[in-house]
Amino acid sequence: MSYMSIDFSNMVEFDALAQSIVAKLGCELCLVSVVHGETLTSLGHSDPGTPSENRSMSVRDTICERTVRTGQPLRLPDVRVDPELRNISSVRAMEIGAYLGVPLKVDGEAAVGAICAVSTTARIWRDSELAYLQAVADLAESRIERHLLRFERKALSDALAENDAILNMLSNVKGRGMTVHNADGELVFVNAAMKNDLQLNDRDMLALPNIARRVQQLALPFNEAHVVRSTPTNTELSVQMTAADNGLVLAEWCRDLETSQR
Missing domain, CATH: 3.30.450.20 (PAS domain)
Incomplete structure (x- = not known):
């Protein structure tokens, strides 16, 4: 089952996670995102007022694509000096300087998304900051799995009810x-x-x-x-x-x- 089958339209808990990272790391932006097909959707946004239509973009236009693809943490002190990443549209639109990202994995499978912290200026990310972001990622993974389980239980209940009706x-x-x-x-x-x-x-x-x-x-x-x-x-x-x-x-x-x- 695709985790994007779940209604994530009112997941304020993921916004709270993103806000906590901004407060802890002193960065300008944090996103808790999942990939579905060619789209990256932010379940959590450090600016909770961001409307749902502004929370999705082509995954190819994001640095998180590399984090998800490799399944490994990514520390970039200054994206603007990376010849492969500096011309990505989201880098220009968000004025990204430094990027710190860790993958999100569900049930031990390949990465399904990423949590990223973004600074508009260059900075050296400390090991303690990476460890904190990883700890929050672990929490986010458990919450995604909880929503998946809730969805699967409802789907099973609906299927049983349908079978009973038939x-x-x-x-x-x-x-x-x-x-x-x-x-x-x-x-x-x-x-x-x-x-x-x-x-x-x-x-x-x-x-x-x-x-x-x-x-x-x-x-x-x-x-x-x-x-x-x-x-x-x-x-x-x-x-x-x-x-x-x-x-x-x-x-x-x-x-x-x-x-x-x-």
């Missing part, structure tokens, strides 16, 4: 017998119409997984697998099987029309 709908469908099988043909769901409308008994129901397996073994294209099979009580059924997500198969059963007309 199963409830299938359970109450009348006149259409439906079952769901796993990749091995095992029965994982059966609706009430299988008994109420098709009038299958327990022995017939127990035979459905074997029938489903035999149908799947025919390797016919799903949506065209109309196959007549007999249950233990000689009830002949026609089944249409359709591949669903996660290896599941939806089977729709009905009495064989030719048999029912004899």
